Amino acid sequence: MNKAIVILNPSSGSKESVKYKEMIEQILMTNNYQFKIRRTEKENDARRFAEEASGEGIDLLVVMGGDGTINEVINGLVNKAHRPLLQVIPLGTVNNFARAVGVPLQVEDALQLIENGTTMQVDIGEVNQQYFSNLVNIGAIAEATYQVTPEQKSKLGSLAYFFEGLKKFREKDVFPVTIETAEITVETEAMLVLIAVTDTFASWKNILKEAEVDDGFLHIFAIKQLTNFEGVAMLTRMMNGSLKDQEQVEYFKVKKASIYTEETKVANVDGDEGAATPLHLSILPGHLHVLTSER
Numbered sequence: 001m002n003k004a005i006v007i008l009n010p011s012s013g014s015k016e017s018v019k020y021k022e023m024i025e026q027i028l029m030t031n032n033y034q035f036k037i038r039r040t041e042k043e044n045d046a047r048r049f050a051e052e053a054s055g056e057g058i059d060l061l062v063v064m065g066g067d068g069t070i071n072e073v074i075n076g077l078v079n080k081a082h083r084p085l086l087q088v089i090p091l092g093t094v095n096n097f098a099r100a101v102g103v104p105l106q107v108e109d110a111l112q113l114i115e116n117g118t119t120m121q122v123d124i125g126e127v128n129q130q131y132f133s134n135l136v137n138i139g140a141i142a143e144a145t146y147q148v149t150p151e152q153k154s155k156l157g158s159l160a161y162f163f164e165g166l167k168k169f170r171e172k173d174v175f176p177v178t179i180e181t182a183e184i185t186v187e188t189e190a191m192l193v194l195i196a197v198t199d200t201f202a203s204w205k206n207i208l209k210e211a212e213v214d215d216g217f218l219h220i221f222a223i224k225q226l227t228n229f230e231g232v233a234m235l236t237r238m239m240n241g242s243l244k245d246q247e248q249v250e251y252f253k254v255k256k257a258s259i260y261t262e263e264t265k266v267a268n269v270d271g272d273e274g275a276a277t278p279l280h281l282s283i284l285p286g287h288l289h290v291l292t293s294e295r
């Protein structure tokens with residue numbers, strides 16, 4: 001019999017995970033899994049449960065929650081020798097990870113991936129010994145985007161906050177930044193730096209289209225100062241996935257980089273927790289195995 005553990009965060013998104021508990025139990029039983037359900041109660045529980053699941057040598061780890069829960073699970077698994085197959089049930093408000101890897105956003109469909117899904121290996125980013133599966137960003141605008149309550153997020157959609165951030169942008173929010181890669185060191189001024197593993201930003205898929213989740217690279221976009229007019233034009237082009245080709249954007253596709261800046265507003269979107277600068281970044285190619293419907 002295969003072994004599974006279900007990590008369930010009852011507080012994620014609109015707090016519906018408990019509603020799906022019986023469904024996942026039924027599906028696991030039908031598919032011959034012996035399983036345990038572990039409910040999180042507080043920060044770091046998901047991480048601890050993931051570490052324990054790895055130690056128990058389980059085959060499948062089902063994560064019922066949002067990006068914060070997934071980020072904890074990833075941080076729990078990343079340094080372990082045994083990393084079970086991950087099944088993500090997207091129950092958060094934004095669900096960037098699920099969107100990025102092609103997990104259906106309909107919970108019933110995501111539950112069925114045990115039966116009809118395929119597996120893929122996804123890259124994980126490392127920043128100062130923390131791990132991320134989506135992106136890290138630097139700058140006041142990015143910070144404004146993520147300092148919103150779940151209620152606000154689900155009502156307006158997180159990209160709305162990016163627009164809000166842009167409106168509030170002031171000249172002093174531009175910061176000097178040095179980006180050092182294996183090939184080149186660039187000193188520039190930016191209003192926002194995004195370091196992406198996937199193409200999904202603030203719930204929009206394809207917006208950073210160069211960043212494929214299994215390409216083995218980090219994608220760095222340094223966005224220089226923009227006038228309001230340029231900002232609006234850039235957002236339109238971002239929606240078409242052509243951010244990297246903009247005149248005001250420096251783009252790097254790298255396996256490793258260091259970023260030096262005095263800007264202190266750094267956010268790891270997955271877990272909302274910022275890393276301290278300087279940022280030392282690298283990629284762990286194909287490090288986790290996930291169930292998806294796409295490949």
Ligand SMILES: Nc1ncnc2c1ncn2[C@@H]1O[C@H](COP(=O)(O)OP(=O)(O)OP(=O)(O)O)[C@@H](O)[C@H]1O
Pocket residue numbers: 009010011012013014040041042043044045065066067068069070072091092093094095096150
């Ligand atoms: N039982 C609980 N009650 C309240 N908070 C919890 C509980 N269990 C875990 N948490 C907290 O929930 C956080 C993660 O929430 P999660 O990201 O899954 O939901 P979300 O914020 O609604 O989704 P998203 O990140 O996709 O917007 C964890 O970091 C942890 O601190």
